[in-house]
Amino acid sequence: MKIKELLVNVQVEKITGDENIEISGMVYDSRQAKQGDLFICIDGFRYDGHNFIPKAVQNGVCAVVIEREVDEYIQGITYIRVKSSREAMASLAASFYNYPLDKLQLIGVTGTNGKTTTTYLIKSILEQAGLKTGLIGTIKNIIADKTLPATRTTPESLDLYQLYDKMLKEGITHVVMEVSSHALDLKRVKGMEFAAAVFTNITQDHLDYHKSIEEYLKAKCSLFKQLTDQGTAIINIDDNYSNQVIESASARVISYGINKKADLSAEDIQLSPKGASFLIRGRKNIPLSINLTGEFNVYNTLAAVGVAVAFDIDDDSIKRGLEGIPGVAGRFELINESQGFSVVVDYAHTPDGMENVLKTALEFVKGKIIVVFGCGGDRDEGKRPLMGKMAASYGDYAVLTSDNPRSEDPLTILAAVEKGVLDYDSETPYIVLPDRREAIFHAITRACANDMVIIFGKGHETYQIFKDKTISFDDREVAREAIKEKMADDKK
Ligand SMILES: CC(=O)N[C@H]1[C@@H](OP(=O)(O)OP(=O)(O)OC[C@H]2O[C@@H](n3ccc(=O)[nH]c3=O)[C@H](O)[C@@H]2O)O[C@H](CO)[C@@H](O)[C@@H]1O[C@H](C)C(=O)N[C@@H](C)C(=O)N[C@H](CCC(=O)O)C(=O)O
Ligand SMILES: Nc1ncnc2c1ncn2[C@@H]1O[C@H](COP(=O)(O)OP(=O)(O)OP(=O)(O)O)[C@@H](O)[C@H]1O
Numbered sequence: 001m002k003i004k005e006l007l008v009n010v011q012v013e014k015i016t017g018d019e020n021i022e023i024s025g026m027v028y029d030s031r032q033a034k035q036g037d038l039f040i041c042i043d044g045f046r047y048d049g050h051n052f053i054p055k056a057v058q059n060g061v062c063a064v065v066i067e068r069e070v071d072e073y074i075q076g077i078t079y080i081r082v083k084s085s086r087e088a089m090a091s092l093a094a095s096f097y098n099y100p101l102d103k104l105q106l107i108g109v110t111g112t113n114g115k116t117t118t119t120y121l122i123k124s125i126l127e128q129a130g131l132k133t134g135l136i137g138t139i140k141n142i143i144a145d146k147t148l149p150a151t152r153t154t155p156e157s158l159d160l161y162q163l164y165d166k167m168l169k170e171g172i173t174h175v176v177m178e179v180s181s182h183a184l185d186l187k188r189v190k191g192m193e194f195a196a197a198v199f200t201n202i203t204q205d206h207l208d209y210h211k212s213i214e215e216y217l218k219a220k221c222s223l224f225k226q227l228t229d230q231g232t233a234i235i236n237i238d239d240n241y242s243n244q245v246i247e248s249a250s251a252r253v254i255s256y257g258i259n260k261k262a263d264l265s266a267e268d269i270q271l272s273p274k275g276a277s278f279l280i281r282g283r284k285n286i287p288l289s290i291n292l293t294g295e296f297n298v299y300n301t302l303a304a305v306g307v308a309v310a311f312d313i314d315d316d317s318i319k320r321g322l323e324g325i326p327g328v329a330g331r332f333e334l335i336n337e338s339q340g341f342s343v344v345v346d347y348a349h350t351p352d353g354m355e356n357v358l359k360t361a362l363e364f365v366k367g368k369i370i371v372v373f374g375c376g377g378d379r380d381e382g383k384r385p386l387m388g389k390m391a392a393s394y395g396d397y398a399v400l401t402s403d404n405p406r407s408e409d410p411l412t413i414l415a416a417v418e419k420g421v422l423d424y425d426s427e428t429p430y431i432v433l434p435d436r437r438e439a440i441f442h443a444i445t446r447a448c449a450n451d452m453v454i455i456f457g458k459g460h461e462t463y464q465i466f467k468d469k470t471i472s473f474d475d476r477e478v479a480r481e482a483i484k485e486k487m488a489d490d491k492k
């Protein structure tokens, strides 16, 4: 494709060099550049992509997109200067892949918690209705029967278009994706129009990035300005910020909730460790028995039903779709080795997520609740004491441990968490064990009949990120090992 043709929807400030040259691919990372590629320079948080132009040229790129003047203009290379490289990337990718979104129905899910779960529920309903649905999100990206690894919740615009293109080639008609606040702020979904957008909730997280809850909310709200004219906003009316989200919606709204009057609500909610049963009321009246527990999953279900209403899906498909899901990996996943106590691996990594799960556990756990958790390094520091407070207020015993310390010292993170435990309630017994394996073994060794050990924070993750290395680590595998060892010891 000629550069000139690619630039139709891009606001170009200046072109230096030949705009008639052909490009064969696009990249935003010099390390991935190949012969004939266009390299898009992004001025990032750690590096400035403009500094890697010589490296990209060495790797064969014939053109670059820049957003500032550079010291040296290499001969034979076409330079396209734009106002914003990230915005230009989204437009360039759309035209490079020949506008796949013209033929796909896009459904976006945003909110602090519940995005992954809700996307799986939506996919399941749409597929029961016979609609071929692709999925993009935290755990993995799914295209028909293929799965592709996910490195982030919402990929960069270029990677998104690559996925849409693949999906279209596989006959997919609907795409359900998580849209993180980072993605909205960093223009990863710039220019993409959504047929439906879901707002799950906003609670404390990511204030390292957004700096204030208002900025965080503003990023989330922007998704609802990207709805098509016939699109639908599906909004959790019980959330404190729902009004602001509704105000920003450029299309019709379907509300859902349990406490306030809503278009879709739930009644007669019964929870057990294995699932929940309830009646959907309002725009749909459907009795349901799902394999996901907790009131928060009733909310996620209502959100998915809202999308089904938007697409005019029949009740049978909705029921089969929701009841057919066995659970979502690492979300309240029960680890069962026939031990006499329960072990749960859950991805809660915010105070609100923890509170929801702990409140759910209190509904049916007869013994003690033992909580194993930590907080991510290089992430919102404000949530650390708050998560400590949740463990102290709902747990009977807390094991504070590492959860992806990244560039930080694990003990510094744990000191902030410990402060939350102590400030809330100095009576709750706890121990600090930075080694996560040791922490999980310790918790499981202490569990007695009818207790529940809840291991928070890493869910489906299969790694632990430290300053200098990333190691393989899977809470579910380690928990199984610990249970088996305890059962063998108990027999002795
Ligand atoms: C805050 C954030 O999102 N940062 C993302 C951002 O980083 P950055 O702008 O700082 O990029 P950078 O590393 O400084 O590099 C600048 C540019 O130089 C390029 N480069 C760099 C080195 C080199 O040798 N050659 C080269 O060309 C890079 O490819 C990039 O284009 O752009 C990078 C490239 O696209 C991303 O990898 C990086 O995500 C990092 C890994 C990250 O951790 N992001 C998290 C916070 C995130 O996005 N999370 C959300 C929400 C999670 C949730 O709650 O669900 C998500 O959607 O996953
Ligand atoms: N609707 C909800 N409200 C509050 N907490 C929830 C909700 N749904 C799930 N959770 C909790 O949050 C955890 C993460 O859920 P999920 O992966 O669906 O959220 P997410 O928004 O995709 O998270 P991420 O931001 O990491 O992508 C779950 O393990 C559970 O503890």
Ligand SMILES: N[C@H](CCC[C@H](N)C(=O)O)C(=O)O
Pocket (backbone or CB within 6 Å): 153, 349, 375, 376, 377, 379, 403, 404, 457, 458, 461
């Ligand atoms: N998407 C979230 C996931 C956090 C999961 C937790 N294990 C951590 O590493 O903090 C983030 O990147 O903030």
Ligand SMILES: [Mg+2]
Pocket (backbone or CB within 6 Å): 115, 116, 117, 137, 138, 139, 153, 178
């Ligand atoms: Mg997610």
